[in-house]
Amino acid sequence: AQSVTQLGSHVSVSEGALVLLRCNYSSSVPPYLFWYVQYPNQGLQLLLKYTSAATLVKGINGFEAEFKKSETSFHLTKPSAHMSDAAEYFCAVSANNDMRFGAGTRLTVKP
């Protein structure tokens, strides 16, 4: 089955700094890729998704991710972190109608 690896279980940035959360996937067929976010004490919600229409995908709250087939990556970025971005972020890959998630990256934003 397909799989996802998120590099770094914890990432800490200063407010206003670049956010980069890494995700690499493995899939035997062209995948669909997703980022989900889980704010404290809330459920998971979709942040953005890649479905082959465009390699650079823009999501909510200023986040975006770029699909790079050659690197099997789908890293999540945001130019300037805000305190409200503190959350757990999960990358997911869907192939053959089966979705699998990474272990998650906890983002901390320091004032």
Added chain:
Amino acid sequence: GAGVSQSPSNKVTEKGKDVELRCDPISGHTALYWYRQSLGQGLEFLIYFQGNSAPDKSGLPSDRFSAERTGGSVSTLTIQRTQQEDSAVYLCASSLITGMNTEAFFGQGTRLTVV
């Protein structure tokens, strides 16, 4: 319903007891997933149902865990002889598999505490 519904939202049980967790997926969604999220941990895949196909049980941690999905809709996750390490939030998600629309929608989870 409007979203994925899980019940109960919280469950405290004594070690050694059996528990059943319920998931009502979004109507019409053919795919259903169970995940476990332990304190400070990521999402651990447990089991996946897709239509009438045999479920993918590869993530179930032991034979104390089982799940079924009746009529292609409601799913029940059963944990027998619960242990303290089973304490976690159990999340259910469903999705409608049609072309690019493979987004999974999550329920709020069941927080299980084994004492």
